[in-house]
Amino acid sequence: MAAGSRVLDACCGAGYAAAGAAQRGAEVIGVDFSPAQVEMASTRNPACRFEVGDGCDLPFPDASFDCVLDAIGIPHLPDPDLGLREALRVLKRGGRFAFTVYDVPERAVGFGAIVPTVQAHGNADFEMPKGPDFFGFSDPGESRRRMEVAGFAVIEFTIVPQTWRVRTLDEAITAVMEGTVRARVALQAQTPEAMVRIRAALAPGGLLIVSGKIRFEDPAEQAFHEAAHLDFKRANGYSELEISGKRSALEGVMIVDTEAQHRQYFSAAGFRTVRKWYQCLNWAAFLVEP
Numbered sequence: 001m002a003a004g005s006r007v008l009d010a011c012c013g014a015g016y017a018a019a020g021a022a023q024r025g026a027e028v029i030g031v032d033f034s035p036a037q038v039e040m041a042s043t044r045n046p047a048c049r050f051e052v053g054d055g056c057d058l059p060f061p062d063a064s065f066d067c068v069l070d071a072i073g074i075p076h077l078p079d080p081d082l083g084l085r086e087a088l089r090v091l092k093r094g095g096r097f098a099f100t101v102y103d104v105p106e107r108a109v110g111f112g113a114i115v116p117t118v119q120a121h122g123n124a125d126f127e128m129p130k131g132p133d134f135f136g137f138s139d140p141g142e143s144r145r146r147m148e149v150a151g152f153a154v155i156e157f158t159i160v161p162q163t164w165r166v167r168t169l170d171e172a173i174t175a176v177m178e179g180t181v182r183a184r185v186a187l188q189a190q191t192p193e194a195m196v197r198i199r200a201a202l203a204p205g206g207l208l209i210v211s212g213k214i215r216f217e218d219p220a221e222q223a224f225h226e227a228a229h230l231d232f233k234r235a236n237g238y239s240e241l242e243i244s245g246k247r248s249a250l251e252g253v254m255i256v257d258t259e260a261q262h263r264q265y266f267s268a269a270g271f272r273t274v275r276k277w278y279q280c281l282n283w284a285a286f287l288v289e290p
């Protein structure tokens with residue numbers, strides 16, 4: 001988009017797309033049907049103008065913008081096809097409309113994980129508030145058909161990753177509970193006990209960390225590491241008496257396994273990924289993932 005072009009951010013929310021366009025030198029107006037969102041967008045982006053308006057009945061004359069943006073607004077409109085026609089109506093000839101929608105649930109994994117997980121581990125007996133199909137535009141073929149019907153001529157698709165940066169699962173669940181309208185109903189319908197099961201099933205990147213002594217198959221290597229370990233103890237203030245006392249206490253009691261044996265235990269228990277991430281002499285730590 002060229003500097004000075006007139007840009008509409010439809011269903012603008014807090015105005016992220018508007019802000020990006022303004023940074024490129026565009027003259028930007030944002031509309032959203034939520035007065036609270038319009039107020040937030042105005043506070044955050046003083047360089048743009050925002051007003052309350054309906055994406056299905058845009059409050060602008062025909063051919064008034066060079067570019068219309070719509071970031072995940074179309075799937076929320078009661079009549080998404082009317083939203084497409086409205087975007088086309090307010091565009092000047094040769095103008096461009098750029099909109100994003102959710103990808104199919106198999107790829108929009110964070111979003112797509114909630115309902116199946118609730119169905120598998122919680123109470124699936126809830127009714128989502130009525131609304132347009134979240135994934136009605138996820139298929140490029142179907143999207144193209146609807147855009148052509150609306151009157152658009154040159155149509156291109158790109159898959160862009162949408163990354164939620166959350167530090168914990170709780171943050172992700174809070175984002176769904178407080179930041180969504182329909183998806184949160186699935187979580188609100190759960191008992192505390194079901195939520196525990198759902199959290200456990202949703203937890204991505206669960207990790208087992210195991211660290212301890214290892215043994216070596218090769219006797220020479222074993223002897224080297226044992227000697228080095230004892231030297232390390234002496235250097236760190238252990239007396240000969242303490243060293244021999246600990247050794248006799250553990251002899252025949254603590255069975256030390258090789259790295260290969262540890263790996264075998266992990267895989268027999270059902271873990272699929274094992275990484276040795278640390279080793280100092282005969283001590284090693286493993287990161288083990290399901």
Ligand SMILES: C[S@@+](CC[C@H](N)C(=O)[O-])C[C@H]1O[C@@H](n2cnc3c(N)ncnc32)[C@H](O)[C@@H]1O
Binds near residue numbers: 015037053
């Ligand atoms: C998923 S949010 C996206 C917000 C913003 N575009 C962004 O990327 O952060 C969808 C937005 O559409 C707005 N919206 C839903 N229905 C609308 C309608 N009929 N007219 C205008 N805005 C609408 C909501 O208020 C919400 O801000």
